Amino acid sequence: xxxxxxxxxxxxxVNRVVAYPQEDQEIRAVSQSRRRGGNACNSLTVxxxxxxxxxxxxxxxxxxxxRFILEQLQTVQIDTRWVRVESGxxxxxxxxxxxxxxxxxxxxxxxxxxxFSYADFAEIDLQAYDWIHFEGRNPQATLKxxxxxxxxxxxxxxxxxxxxxxxxxxQALPYVDVVMLSRAYSMAKGFAxxxxxxxxxxxxxxxxxxxLAWGEQxxxxxxxHGEVHFEQAVKPLEVVDTLGAxxxxxxxxxxxxxxxxxxxxxxxxxxxxAGEKCGREGL
Numbered sequence: 320x321x322x323x324x325x326x327x328x329x330x331x332x333v334n335r336v337v338a339y340p341q342e343d344q345e346i347r348a349v350s351q352s353r354r355r356g357g358n359a360c361n362s363l364t365v366x367x368x369x370x371x372x373x374x375x376x377x378x379x380x381x382x383x384x385x386r387f388i389l390e391q392l393q394t395v396q397i398d399t400r401w402v403r404v405e406s407g408x409x410x411x412x413x414x415x416x417x418x419x420x421x422x423x424x425x426x427x428x429x430x431x432x433x434x435f436s437y438a439d440f441a442e443i444d445l446q447a448y449d450w451i452h453f454e455g456r457n458p459q460a461t462l463k464x465x466x467x468x469x470x471x472x473x474x475x476x477x478x479x480x481x482x483x484x485x486x487x488x489x490q491a492l493p494y495v496d497v498v499m500l501s502r503a504y505s506m507a508k509g510f511a512x513x514x515x516x517x518x519x520x521x522x523x524x525x526x527x528x529x530x531l532a533w534g535e536q537x538x539x540x541x542x543x544h545g546e547v548h549f550e551q552a553v554k555p556l557e558v559v560d561t562l563g564a565x566x567x568x569x570x571x572x573x574x575x576x577x578x579x580x581x582x583x584x585x586x587x588x589x590x591x592x593a594g595e596k597c598g599r600e601g602l
């Protein structure tokens with residue numbers, strides 16, 4: 320299937336440590352790696368490896384880090400024809416501490432680059448795709464993109480990721496078929512469990528499927544009939560690297576929905592491969 324994702328690409332500087340340092344403490348990293356990151360691009364990497372034809376739409380700086388990212392995307396056959404290169408900008412960078420003791424990660428993100436705009440999106444040949452996924456970073460532009468998308472007689476599915484609360488982003492919910500939610504989003508909105516979040520989100524959608532990955536606590540799905548489904552987390556023998564697990568979950572859901580159309584199987588598939596990812600380094 321042909322999949323387009325709209326979002327960001329980042330340069331990830333990953334420092335692996337035995338355990339998290341205390342404040343004002345100096346420690347030595349066990350290893351350091353440089354990766355290509357970003358939610359949308361991570362999900363596309365997985366989808367490409369699952370056999371889909373993938374395209375990324377976003378903004379890149381004209382610097383060495385962006386050239387590294389483009390090379391990485393090319394190795395996994397991700398099309399970048401809709402990328403806009405911005406002169407004078409700087410590639411978004413995530414500085415990541417990954418703990419061997421817990422398998423968890425802490426991220427400090429720095430960004431000095433404009434977002435993908437509605438004018439950029441208007442240049443895309445939308446008829447070339449079966450599924451369009453939005454990272455959901457720029458609420459006003461995202462809403463305009465979705466409004467334009469729904470005005471056209473296109474037979475494709477649309478998903479939207481709500482990773483963090485951004486003012487106005489929930490206005491886009493009526494325009495999508497699938498909503499990807501995160502634990503961070505739920506906690507920031509003041510909801511301590513999936514049912515509370517679904518009760519909040521559900522009325523804003525037009526019977527969209529809603530998926531929520533909650534790390535080691537498992538994953539949930541709100542179906543089109545208002546029923547909530549749960550899958551226990553699939554835990555690897557050893558938690559090695561949780562970085563990008565949510566992006567892998569989203570990719571697994573999209574893949575299964577395209578392949579079988581079964582919402583519950585999509586929950587199981589996303590849950591399973593996200594757990595498997597936590598047992599290995601990188602994507």
